[in-house]
Amino acid sequence: MLEINNLHVKLEDEDKVILRGVDLKIGAGEVHAIMGPNGSGKSTLSYVLSGRDGYEVTEGSATLEGQELLEMEPEERAAAGLFLAFQYPVEIPGVGNMTFLRTALNAQRKTRGEEELSAGDFLKLVRAKAKTLKIDAEMLKRPVNVGFSGGEKKRNEILQMAMLEPKMCILDETDSGLDVDAMKLVADGVNALRDAGRSFLVITHYQRLLDHIKPDVVHIMAAGRIIKSGGPELALEVENNGYADLLAEVAQ
Amino acid sequence: MNLPKAKQDALTARLAGLSFDARGWLGAARSEALARLGAMGLPGKRDEYWRYTDPTSLTTPEAPPAAAFDAGDETPVFDGIDRVKLVFTDGVFDADASDDLTLAGVEIERLAEAGAADIHWAQGLYGALEARGQTPVQRPLAALASAFASDGVLIRVTGRAAKPVSLIYRHVSETSDAILHHCVKLEPGAELTLLENGPAAARFTKVLEVEVGTGARFHHIRAQGRDHARRAATHVFARIGAGALFKSFTLTANGRLTRNDAVLELVGDDAVAHVAGASMGDGDFHHDDTVFITHEGERCESRQVFKKVLKNGAVGVFQGKILVKPGAQKTDGYQISQSLLLDGDSQFLAKPELEIYADDVKCSHGSTSGAIDDTALYYLRSRGVPLRQAQSLLVLAFLAEAIGEIEDEAIAEDIRSRLEGWLHRHAH
Numbered sequence: 001m002l003e004i005n006n007l008h009v010k011l012e013d014e015d016k017v018i019l020r021g022v023d024l025k026i027g028a029g030e031v032h033a034i035m036g037p038n039g040s041g042k043s044t045l046s047y048v049l050s051g052r053d054g055y056e057v058t059e060g061s062a063t064l065e066g067q068e069l070l071e072m073e074p075e076e077r078a079a080a081g082l083f084l085a086f087q088y089p090v091e092i093p094g095v096g097n098m099t100f101l102r103t104a105l106n107a108q109r110k111t112r113g114e115e116e117l118s119a120g121d122f123l124k125l126v127r128a129k130a131k132t133l134k135i136d137a138e139m140l141k142r143p144v145n146v147g148f149s150g151g152e153k154k155r156n157e158i159l160q161m162a163m164l165e166p167k168m169c170i171l172d173e174t175d176s177g178l179d180v181d182a183m184k185l186v187a188d189g190v191n192a193l194r195d196a197g198r199s200f201l202v203i204t205h206y207q208r209l210l211d212h213i214k215p216d217v218v219h220i221m222a223a224g225r226i227i228k229s230g231g232p233e234l235a236l237e238v239e240n241n242g243y244a245d246l247l248a249e250v251a252q
Numbered sequence: 253m254n255l256p257k258a259k260q261d262a263l264t265a266r267l268a269g270l271s272f273d274a275r276g277w278l279g280a281a282r283s284e285a286l287a288r289l290g291a292m293g294l295p296g297k298r299d300e301y302w303r304y305t306d307p308t309s310l311t312t313p314e315a316p317p318a319a320a321f322d323a324g325d326e327t328p329v330f331d332g333i334d335r336v337k338l339v340f341t342d343g344v345f346d347a348d349a350s351d352d353l354t355l356a357g358v359e360i361e362r363l364a365e366a367g368a369a370d371i372h373w374a375q376g377l378y379g380a381l382e383a384r385g386q387t388p389v390q391r392p393l394a395a396l397a398s399a400f401a402s403d404g405v406l407i408r409v410t411g412r413a414a415k416p417v418s419l420i421y422r423h424v425s426e427t428s429d430a431i432l433h434h435c436v437k438l439e440p441g442a443e444l445t446l447l448e449n450g451p452a453a454a455r456f457t458k459v460l461e462v463e464v465g466t467g468a469r470f471h472h473i474r475a476q477g478r479d480h481a482r483r484a485a486t487h488v489f490a491r492i493g494a495g496a497l498f499k500s501f502t503l504t505a506n507g508r509l510t511r512n513d514a515v516l517e518l519v520g521d522d523a524v525a526h527v528a529g530a531s532m533g534d535g536d537f538h539h540d541d542t543v544f545i546t547h548e549g550e551r552c553e554s555r556q557v558f559k560k561v562l563k564n565g566a567v568g569v570f571q572g573k574i575l576v577k578p579g580a581q582k583t584d585g586y587q588i589s590q591s592l593l594l595d596g597d598s599q600f601l602a603k604p605e606l607e608i609y610a611d612d613v614k615c616s617h618g619s620t621s622g623a624i625d626d627t628a629l630y631y632l633r634s635r636g637v638p639l640r641q642a643q644s645l646l647v648l649a650f651l652a653e654a655i656g657e658i659e660d661e662a663i664a665e666d667i668r669s670r671l672e673g674w675l676h677r678h679a680h
Contacts, residue, residue: 050634053626078636090631094649100632103645108636143649160635 001199007060020224029196036221050084079111081167085157092144151182158189175209187212207239259293278367285398315429315455318481335418343430357411363404381461381489385515394487397459401433409442416445421452428453438468451477456484472500483509494520504531518552528557528657533566540569547580556587562598573605585615
């Protein structure tokens with residue numbers, strides 16, 4: 001599904017290298033998790049994959065089902081099936097949540113040569129999906145993320161994911177700022193989307209989220225590289241011992 | 253007091269080509285307006301309220317030529333709204349293109365025919381609000397319109413008008429120089445929606461006087477037309493009575509020079525005045541909103557909401573003042589002027605003013621200039637919304653507060669679709 005080879009990235013405006021040769025392969029239907037200390041480049045990886053400005057790829061490649069991602073505009077990546085659930089979902093005053101969802105969904109369908117969804121069909125779909133995420137009609141009417149609590153913002157991200165039905169979902173610290181119940185709700189939303197044709201990359205600081213969203217593979221990232229990969233037990237090891245042992249191990 | 257020679261010469265030159273009609277009661281009102289104009293002279297570049305907008309092309313003897321514009325790529329604005337249409341072509345009333353001027357609860361008279369008739373209610377109104385509006389800030393072009401208007405409408409509303417009255421201004425001649433003056437009087441409890449659209453002429457000078465009686469409601473929505481080379485100086489003077497409502501919204505897309513003055517007086521208690529504008533300019537565009545709101549009654553509310561979208565060197569100006577007179581307690585005044593600069597070449601000049609002589613009032617004002625929010629743009633695109641569409645969404649979001657001042661949802665939707673059309677055409 002997603003294949004990243006030797007990805008090197010620096011900040012466009014300053015001479016600061018963030019990613020120093022990331023290699024990652026995620027098969028269809030797999031759930032991978034990336035953990036790592038602050039500043040290791042986890043969020044940068046998610047931004048570079050989704051096409052945010054301000055980063056310069058100096059080496060390497062990233063493909064989604066064989067399509068070269070890094071050459072595409074952000075909207076083309078979305079239409080190709082990539083989705084990033086933001087760590088800090090953006091507030092957009094003046095744009096209604098429903099308008100936003102419908103515009104995004106129909107734009108993607110149009111790009112893929114599919115027919116646009118009628119207003120009635122869209123409404124039915126969004127109501128059904130919102131209900132399972134406990135998003136009420138009032139929240140759907142409000143401007144995108146404006147005045148939403150932390151938990152509401154994250155649920156709104158998962159609602160967008162459920163509506164857009166991407167193939168490759170990246171969750172950037174979706175658990176940050178959530179209480180236990182909210183995390184469970186978000187994790188249930190994600191699990192409901194797990195599918196043989198859909199892959200996930202879950203970026204997190206805490207093993208706790210991985211109790212709810214069970215990964216197939218766990219990667220540890222440090223200083224712009226993936227330094228170790230393993231099964232779910234690797235996350236437990238980090239939880240118990242921190243990163244120090246792992247970092248020391250690699251340094252040897 | 254004599255005018256400086258340069259001002260006197262400019263005025264003499266401007267008036268040389270205009271014909272003055274001194275007949276009847278209207279002639280008396282015109283004479284008073286002419287005297288006011290004679291004492292003020294035409295606006296000059298050094299006048300305090302013309303510092304950001306060069307009035308030269310609005311005061312020259314001949315109107316600078318402006319090609320008429322064919323907006324055949326979209327249906328005319330307000331097309332789907334049931335209304336009584338009055339059409340003026342290059343400032344001349346076009347009876348064939350207009351509807352029958354009968355509407356229950358409303359009297360409509362043409363100014364050109366009113367001079368000879370005895371229209372008692374208009375006699376104390378014509379030029380009266382314009383004259384009041386000359387202090388403390390002079391508005392010579394308004395006095396010019398009172399003195400020399402070739403036509404206009406006099407509208408008296410005694411009940412709830414069944415449908416809007418719609419003034420349509422067509423521009424055909426490249427050198428037309430139209431001067432119109434309208435009066436609207438809403439008797440206590442009456443209600444009217446007035447629509448205006450179109451460029452009117454190569455150069456358009458206009459006054460609209462509105463007396464809003466006790467408890468009456470007046471809605472005004474106008475679209476100033478898509479002509480690129482036109483010039484316009486328009487004025488709205490309103491006196492708003494106790495418990496009455498005045499709401500005015502203006503959409504301006506294109507136009508080389510537009511100056512819209514609004515002079516509103518809240519004279520009764522518990523009166524409400526809202527004035528809003530959304531303007532968009534690409535390139536050779538200069539748009540100036542100059543607003544003066546006077547609070548005299550107690551517990552009155554005023555709102556000024558002006559939003560400008562500017563690109564390729566377009567210029568936006570906002571001069572907005574709230575004057576709270578002694579005794580106008582519990583005044584609630586709000587003023588916001590904002591520009592969205594789509595590139596580094598455009599300019600927004602804002603001068604908010606507050607002058608308050610009562611001690612128990614709430615007045616807030618703000619002004620901002622900014623670019624499209626990159627983070628919001630990226631967020632929309634990351635969800636699959638193409639760049640141009642994402643930009644349009646954010647521009648419409650920026651304008652939303654101004655459009656929100658239109659109460660009628662069908663009219664608001666019509667205005668919104670104009671904005672979308674403009675954004676689509678000016679995406680590059």
